[in-house]
Amino acid sequence: MxxxxxxxxxxxxxxxxxxxxxxxxxxxxxxxxxxxxxxxxxxxxxxxxxxxxxxxxxxxxxxxxxxxxxxxxxxxxxxxxxxxxxxxxxxxxxxxxxxxxxxxxxxxxxxxxxxxxxxxxxTEVSLAGIVQGLPVAGELVQGMLSPDWSLLPDAVLIYARQTLEVALLGTGLGFLLALPVSFLCAQNLMGGNILARLVYLFCRAVMVIVRALPTFMLGLIFVALVGLGPFPGVLAITLFSFGVMVKLFSETIETIDYGAVEAVKASGGHWLNSVVFAVIPQALPGILAQLLYCMEINVHSATVLGLIGAEGIGLPIHEYLSALAYDSAATFILVTILMTIVIDYSSAFLRKRVL
Structure with a gap:
């Protein structure tokens, strides 16, 4: 051989x-x-x-x-x-x-x-488990086909509205916190000296820790801290949005044409001038598009947070499904689906207009 x-x-x-x-x-x-x-x-x-x-x-x-x-x-x-x-x-x-x-x-x-x-x-994946769950799935489908429409006003005017309010407020607060920190986490803006580099590394490390906690876990923590209601949902979405937006915004800032920044500095401008007159005009469309995308995610997160007592439309869905009242749960599920579709298409339309 x-x-x-x-x-x-x-x-x-x-x-x-x-x-x-x-x-x-x-x-x-x-x-x-x-x-x-x-x-x-x-x-x-x-x-x-x-x-x-x-x-x-x-x-x-x-x-x-x-x-x-x-x-x-x-x-x-x-x-x-x-x-x-x-x-x-x-x-x-x-x-x-x-x-x-x-x-x-x-x-x-x-x-x-x-x-x-x-x-x-x-993970104990089993085809037999799926087969055994088919009767329950049939009951759920039957409930979806004949929802209890008497619950529709409460589903739309109370729970869906509350979910949107939590998502909007949490996204807005997260945006206000994330925007200034994003400039400190942009590598192309924080490489001038050792102090700026240390600030960049510290901010990035803190943001990694913040993003390590999912929204559901943050909701559990804030429910334990401030009690039940929509307020812990707002806090959870705010902190989660803060971490995610800083990452998305800083990556958008790092893709800008740095020549405009150098032109501002060459004309005598300082770091803040370069951010205001060179960075923001270039990065703003991308930042707004990422903001709308985070809003979509937060609406979904606000729905799930209802399962842990943070109010929202997820709370009645969990209660009715636990009570096997599939026709009642179907009303809230359909409202959730419709709300998600409207938000997704609206966000996609606005992103096209922004970009």
Whole structure:
């Protein structure tokens, strides 16, 4: 067995020979992942045939690449004329032993498939559970088709209005907090000296911590601090919007044409002048578009916050679903769907107008 054949038989060896170290490590890790997942899911008896198939597939792909390289070398040596035309056409044809299914990247496909299978088992994904839940889904669909319309005034005038109020106020407060901090988190504006760099790193670190807490967890924290009602929902959405908007706004600021900033500084302007006269005019359309996008997210978040006692339309949905009153819950679900559709289309229309 030649050295070339040995190289093709070992996954990652061919890449290692070509000094593609990252690809070689990736191939070895994929092979180990496939074998370990096979042992966990199917048992030890399947590891040997699976390893043989994966190695055979990689070997086949290696020989096919070698064949292609040889054909390319011959093609460069051939002169395209009437006599050599048949030879040139022959070089473009695939060999008779070529099979597409063996030339697929089975190492990557196998690792991906096993990873999905392991995740499905770890999260207890079960088709039987879906089948068992079909009767309940049928009752919910039946309730959706015959909602209790007597609850519609309360759903629209009280709970939907409250959800929108929480989302609007939380988004507005988050925007007021995020806009000035966004300039401190923009790398292109805070690289002038060591102090500015330290301020940039500190602000970015704080924003990462803020964004690490999801809206639902923030809602639980503020419910424990200030009690039930819409106020903890406003606080949760404000803090969440603050963290997300700072990230989105600062990334928008970093994409501006910095030449305008340098022009302001060259004419004697200081940092604040460059922000007001060079940064904001360029970044404002993008900032407004990101603001509208955050508003969409916050309406959805305000709906979910009702589940933890922060009022909003999520509260009656949770109560009616818990009581198996699907016709009553259907009214609030339909209002939520309609409200979301209207907000999404309105926001998309406004973003097009802004940009």
């Amino acid at each position: 030649t050295k070339t054949t040995l190289i093709f038989l070992v996954p990652g060896a061919r890449a290692l020979q070509g000094r593609q170290y990252w690809q070689a490590c990736r191939d070895v890790m994929l092979l180990v992942t496939c074998l370990a997942a096979c042992y966990s899911l199917l048992g030890f008896g399947w590891m040997l045939p699976l390893g043989f198939l994966l190695v055979a597939s990689e070997c086949y792909r290696g020989f096919f690449k070698l064949h292609q390289k040889a054909c390319d070398n011959k093609l460069q040596q051939q002169s395209v004329d009437t006599e050599n035309l048949d030879r040139v056409i022959q070089l473009f044809r695939r060999p008779g032993w070529w099979l597409p299914v063996l030339n697929w990247p089975w190492l990557t496909l196998g690792a991906t498939g096993f990873a999905v299978a392991l995740l499905a088992r770890s």
